[in-house]
Structure formats: C-alpha cells, structure tokens
Amino acid sequence: MNKFERIQAALNHEEVDRVPMSLWMHLSANDINPRGLAESQVAQSRKFDFDFLKLMPFGLYCVEDWGATVEYYSTPNRPPVVVKPGIETVEDWGRLEVLPAIYGTYGKQLQYAKYVSKEVKGEIPFVQTIFSPLTVARKLAGDRLLLDMKMNPKLVMQALEVITETTINFVKANIEAGVDGFFFATQCATEELMTEEEYRAFGVPYDLKVINSYQQETFLNIAHMHGDKVMFDLVADYPVNCLNWHDRWVSPSLAEARKRTDKCLLGGIREAPYYDENNKVVRNSLLIDGTVKEIEDHVRESINAVDGKGLILGPGCVIDQETPERSLFAARRAVYPSIQTVIA
Template sequence: MNKFERIQAALKGQEVDKIPLNVWMHFSAVDQDPRSLAETQVAFAQKYDFDFIKLMPFGLYGVQDYGVKVKIFNRVNFPPIVDDYGIHRISDWERIEPLPAIYGSYGKQLQAARHTILLAKKEFPVIQTIFSPLTTARKLAGDRILLDMKENPRLFKQALQALTETTIHFVKANIEAGVDGFFFATQCANFDFLTEEQYREFGEFYDRQVIAAYQEETFFNVAHLHGDNGMFRLIADYPVNCINWHDRWSSPTLAEARKITDKCLLGGIRETPYYNENGEKIRESLLVSGSVAEVEQHVQEAIAAAGDRGLIIGPGCVADQDLPEKNLYALCRAVYRVAALAG
C-alpha cells in the first residue's frame, strides 16, 4: 500500500498492511517563513516515514490579522504567544468582519500549504490545521468571552459568524491549493469551560458550518478535541471520519472510544509530561524521556486497546520539539513489528 491507500483504508476501518503513524509538533524556529516551514515538514515526514503530513501553522495564525499582538521568538520550543489581545471590551466585537483569508497571516499559511504539497509530490496526504470559530474568538479575547457571550449574545454571535466565514474562506483556498483534508481543532468543547448547552449554542452551530464547507471535498478529515473533560460524544457526532483527543490522560480511553464511535481513532501516544495530584511534574513525556523499549510497548498497548483496524497511531496533541530521534524511530519500528507479527 502507498500512504494514500493506507490512510484511506484506516479511515474506512479496512485491513492495512501496517497501522498508519504520524507525530506532529510545532517548528517554532521556522514557522514564520512559509517556505522554510514547508521544507522542514516534508523532510521530517520523509525521515521517519510517516503516513501523512499535518500542516503546523503557529497556533495564533487566525487572530493576528484581527489585531492580536503576537510575540515571536523564532526559537525551538518557544512558540509565539499573545502579547496583547485584540478584544478588550464588548464593543470591540463590532469590528470583527469576514476576511478573505488569502492575505496577511492567513495568506502565509496558504503559501506554506502550497509549497508543502509541491514538495510532497503526492507521496503524503496533506491536511491543514484549522480552529473552531469559538476557539479563534477565545484566542482573540481570552476567557472574557465567557462574560461577553452572556452580556451581549447577539453581538458575540455576530462576531462568531464573521469568524466562521473567514475560516470557510481559508478552507476553500486550501482546497484549491490541493490539501487532502483538515484537522479541525476545538479548544472550548470541554466541561471545565462550558456546559454542553452553551457549546451547542456558541460552538457546534458554527463548527458545522465550517465542516460543511469541506466534508464532501476532502477525504481525510479529523476532529481534534483539546483538553481534559472533553465533550467527546458531541464531537464524535460531527461529520468527520477521524477523531483525535488526549486519549492517554483524558476520557475516554481508546477502548472506551471504540464502543462509542465507529470512526477512525487517531491517538495512542501520550505526548504530555506526567503530573501528580498536586500538579507537580513527576516525569517527562514518555516520548521525551522513555526508553526505546518503553516507547515500543506504549504503541503495542494502544493497538491492543483499539484493535488494528480504524486506527492511526499519533499523539493526543502536539508533541515536544525535543523528542529524541531514537524514540521517533522506535515508534516506526513498533508499527512495522506489529504488521510483521500479524503477517
């Protein structure tokens, strides 16, 4: 099987010659230059023989054009951060209008997508990372959105609709560029932040508009549920064919998720450090500090929990940029070893 065939089979729950694998991380030393980012991503995927490329624009790309001041370091493990939000009072939402999403920061990510696709030469499926409109609003304003959605829901929804239209413009431009799908990330669909009723009103309504813009146009569409205590059942019902979440430290487990949905599951790798009940770090991420044997066992545990069909091995979210090469190769060996044993 080539990588396209392997991914398509996994998405359909069919037999694969080996379970697909990918690890994604931010490349914060180069992610402000589209060409450098594209070259780095393709080289990374080729080096470790990953099965697809998840485009990794910096996480604040969707709000810079709306006035958020971003502090950029251009250093490994120092991703850009918010220096000043773009929304400071509720009336500021009035100026949020749809953008064409082909200029500015959005335009840079579109350039990176085009160049990545050109360099990949149809060797890898390429999916673009996009954020839910409510997530973008949160990045624009911070947690004050909890106050704004209550104080003036009409105005806040007007802004959400504008952000939705901007995201759809970006989606359509990426489809024209040739992406094979989208990694749709929501950082707000968790019970620690909103009730399910609130998310359905301020999140799902807009999420579905974005997904509808590409669900029939692309074949590899992932929904990513970010954070703890997530609304898994709600997101699993979205019209996508793959679900990604922090399965190693947040509910449900892979085995539990298999009973909830028949969609392809993307996960199995714990990408975060380990903390005790007091919030103290007791161990680095397994991928960072684990032995080769531990990493291989980690993958085997995931496959045993989820089964070998309808599964793509990957992290629950972005991995650390300091991952040792030996552990990345260990991931590759693990999936090939399982395939050899199955054969």
C-alpha cells in the first residue's frame, strides 16, 4: 500500500498492511519562515516515514492580522505569545473585517502549504491546521471572550461570522494549493470552559459552516478536541471522517470511543506528562524518557484496543520538540507486525 491507500483504508475500517501513523511537533525555530518550516517538516516526515503530514503553523497565525501583537522567539520549545490582544473592549468585536488569505500572517501559512505541496504532492497526504471560529475568538481576546458572550452576544456572533468567512477564504486557498484535508481544532468544546448549550450557540453553527466548505473537496478531514472533559459526542457528529483528542489521558479511551462512533480514530500515543492526584508531574512524556520497549508496548496496546481497524496512530496533541529520535523510531517500529524483538 502507498500512504494514500493506507490512510483511505483506515478511514474506511478496511484491512491495512500496517496501521498508519504520524507524529507532529511545532518547529518554533522556523515559525516565521514558511519555506524553512516546510523544508524542515517534509524532511522530518520522510525521515520517519510518516503516513501523513499535519502542517504545523504556529498556533497564533490567526490573530495577528486582526491587530493582536505577537512576540516571536524563533527558539525550540519557545512558541510565540500574544503580548497585546486583538480584542480589548467589547466594542472591538464590531471592528473585525473579513480578510483574504493571500497576505499577512494568513498569507504566510498559505505559502507554507504551497511549499509543502510542491515537495510532497502525490507522495504524502498532508492536511492544513485550522481553528474553529470560537477558538480564534478566544485567541484574539483571551478569557474576556466568555464575559463578552454574556454581555453582548449579538456583537460576538457578528464577529464569529467574520472569522468564519475569513477561515473559509483560507480553506479555499489551501485547497487550491493542493492540501488533502484539514485538521480542524477546537479548544473551546470542553465543559471546563463553557456549557454544551453555550457551545451549541457560539460554536457549532460556525464550525459547521467552515467544515461544510471543504468536507466534500478533501479526503482526510480531522476534528481535534483539545483539553479535558471534551464534548466528544457533539463533535463526533460533525461531517468529518476522523477524530482526534487526548485519548491517553482524558475520556473517552480509544476502546470507549469505538463504542460511541464508527469514525476513524486518530490517537493512541500519549504526548503529555504523567500526573499524580495532586496534579503534580511524576513522569515526563513516555516519548521523552521512555525506553524503546515501553514505547513499542504503548503503541501496540493502542492498536490492540481497536483491533487495528479504523485507526491512525498519532498523539493527542503536539509532541515535545525535544523528543529524541530514538523515541520516534521506536514508535514507528511498533506498527510493523513482523518485528518481535526490540533493542533495549
């Protein structure tokens, strides 16, 4: 099987020659350099023979063009941060305008997609990372968004329409650039942040507008649910064909999720540290300091949880940039059923 055939088979719950896998991390040393970021990520994907490539634009690319001030460090494991939000008063929501996808920070991520497409089109499926409109709104305003939703819901919804149309512009431009799908990330569909009723009002309608703009145009369409206490069943009903969340440390597990949805599951590899009952770190991520055998057993355990069907192996979110290569190779080795022994 080639990578496209393997991913398509997993999406359809068909037999695969080996369970497809991809791991992704931010490459923050190259965040502001579209060509450098593309070259680094393509090289990494080829080195570890990943079955698809998730584009890794920095997580704040969607706010700078609306006035947020972002500070860049261009250093591994030190991502850009917002030093001045784009929304500082409730009235600011009414000042947002629909943006094209061809200039500013959005335009840089489009360039990034074009560079990757030139390198891997037809060889490795690749998906662009986009954020739900409500997630963009929170990145623009911080947690004042939650108050503004209550104080002036109409104005916030007006802004969400603007963000939605801008995101759709970006989606269409990425399809023209050759992407094979989208990684649609919501960081707000969690009961730790808001109620399901609130998300149905301020999240779902705009999410669906964005997803419906591409779901018949691309073949690998992933919904990512970020955080704990995610609204899994709500997002699982979205018109996507693959679901991703932190399955190794929040509910549901892969096995539980298989009982609740027949969509392809993307996960099985824990990217986060381990905590005790007091939320104190007791161990780093398995990918950071686990042995080869521990990592291989971890991966095979996930494969066995769903009998290797309808599964793409990957992390619940980004892995640490300092993950040693031996861990990436160990995870990759684990999907080959012919390998029975490991190197200690």
